[in-house]
Amino acid sequence: MNLKKATEIGKCLSNQTRFQVLEWLKEPEKHFPPHETLKHFNDGVCVTYIQEKSGLSQSTISTYLTNMEKCGLLISTRHGKWSYLKRNEKTIKQFTDFLT
Template identity: 40%
Template sequence: MVDENLIHKALANPFRREILRWLKTPNQYFVQGHVNSGCGVPSNAIHARSGLSQSTVSAHVAALVEAGLLVSTRVGQWMFVARNEEVIRAFATQIRLHL
């Protein structure tokens, strides 16, 4: 189920849109070895690229996860995030059909 209002709220912030852009082609934006094709990118790599505080990045990532646009996976001590392409496609379809 796609919550359009939650997604619109998450996408209202330009940094959150930037995170989604980075994760669309992670090998282009993150150091080789940081990208795990099965799990995504570690959240600390997003923090390092952004130059923002860890707590700020965590809050933005949490908003994207809550909206369903990202999925998070814990691997040992690391938290990886990746785009939820299924939700992104469904949201884009809803926008195309209803707006």
């Protein structure tokens, strides 16, 4: 973790929706319905569910999630036509360690 990377993460955390997504993804089963095909949340939650819950447009959420992945806050996994997002606890810890 360095200052530049930490600041990029800070940017992601400067918006309520983006921060909220990270909170939701702590406990997907509490905040999202089960997936149709996948029977677990091991790889997180699909973009559509996050988009619906956020209330923002599909393009906005897609951009948010892409950026959050780029700076290491999220891990994206593709299964068929769906992209699943989960928290990247490793980067999150590096960030909080850097701050502390």
